[in-house]
Amino acid sequence: MDISDWVEDVHIKIDVLDDLLSGRADLDFSPGSLIALEAELLDRIEDTEELTDPDQLPFLECVVAYLGEMLLRVAGGRWAAPSSGLPVLRPAAELGLEDTAPLDLVAAAIQRRDGTEFRRTHRAWQEAVREYRQTHPGWAPEKDYTPGLDVPRPEPSAELDAWLARREQEFPAWRARYGAGEDWDFTADSLDALTEAVFRETPTTAKFQEHNDFVEGASWYWGEVLRRSAPAEWQHTPGERTNRSTTIGYFWVRRPDADRSYTPELNLAHMVELGDHKRLHTVLARWSG
Structure with missing residues (x-):
């Protein structure tokens, strides 16, 4: 997979997801949107075996795109090419977080079926940032630019x-x-x-x-x-x-x-x-x- 092509299309996949949800979840990049998105996922998919169903792939790509952008906004970093399957997240190196595949979080959510997997991971990444900033108060995570979603970084001033x-x-x-x-x-x-x-x-x-x-x-x-x-x-x-x-x-x-x-x-x-x-x-x- 060419990761640059994926990044270019992320905002399109999130727009498609917004249309698919038809107002059942407000994709406003708030923590509450993750709860609504996971509920929608569990309504649509009952078993992890369905993750290999080609008919589910368009929906899953959209979920991965939104979930990934939510986490990158917390911990910085970038999308990275996987050895196979959909892209993974590479958070800011300072945090010591491992590369994470959003599709693995989707699978865990389907297995647990308690509606809290996405938000739990989001909180864990927030906590990692908070802990690092306690000893590095001037530090802020930097996220690679995603076209159509992020404001371009300003020119040096x-x-x-x-x-x-x-x-x-x-x-x-x-x-x-x-x-x-x-x-x-x-x-x-x-x-x-x-x-x-x-x-x-x-x-x-x-x-x-x-x-x-x-x-x-x-x-x-x-x-x-x-x-x-x-x-x-x-x-x-x-x-x-x-x-x-x-x-x-x-x-x-x-x-x-x-x-x-x-x-x-x-x-x-x-x-x-x-x-x-x-x-x-x-x-x-x-x-x-």
């Missing part, structure tokens, strides 16, 4: 690299000036200190432009909390800021595995507009979920 380096270098001075005595450990425990500083230094959004040094430092810190709490990366979209875009002209954070992104400076401005001192905790819980 010298402006982003320079901004991140400057903010990290200047953070000790920022912390001493605006948050002396607080524990700035990039966890949820530090969000109350950040919130207090934001409302003290920039009590209105009009103050954001007047107090640029503080706002940039606060935005970087909040973005780092997001980035370190889940596999995520900084991005930058050059251009003039307008009310029609939340990314153009901003430094922002994207979580590829969950297709989520936040612009830290706008998060802080919205918090001030709402007057909500618990806003960052709410956003972090949504981001990490």
Whole structure:
């Protein structure tokens, strides 16, 4: 099997699966979609002997495509050619996970028939990422690009690299000036200190432009909390800021595995507009979920 041909067709197979399910499962790449997909599989196939039935192959290829993409979004890595049969998954090497054939998970699901095999594997891979990130907090799994599904990785940005380096270098001075005595450990425990500083230094959004040094430092810190709490990366979209875009002209954070992104400076401005001192905790819980 030519693995590049498979990868090119993965998004088509997932579209076909969506049509086959006719709304019985929402293929939104959420954990709940795996439960619905496994239920559909068990309704259609009663015994593992049916896995060799040519009539079942189109459906099985679609299930393998979706299940595989779900797992790669968690643990990074890529599709790999098998010695025989359908493709296997090769997760990020740092995690120590073995190559996994989604079709083997399909077979296990049919054998167990408890409706939890797909979600159980998904949780296990999430846990492997969580454990590795405990000792490597700046690490995020990288997944090879799948056409039609993934956003292409951005081009290298010298402006982003320079901004991140400057903010990290200047953070000790920022912390001493605006948050002396607080524990700035990039966890949820530090969000109350950040919130207090934001409302003290920039009590209105009009103050954001007047107090640029503080706002940039606060935005970087909040973005780092997001980035370190889940596999995520900084991005930058050059251009003039307008009310029609939340990314153009901003430094922002994207979580590829969950297709989520936040612009830290706008998060802080919205918090001030709402007057909500618990806003960052709410956003972090949504981001990490």
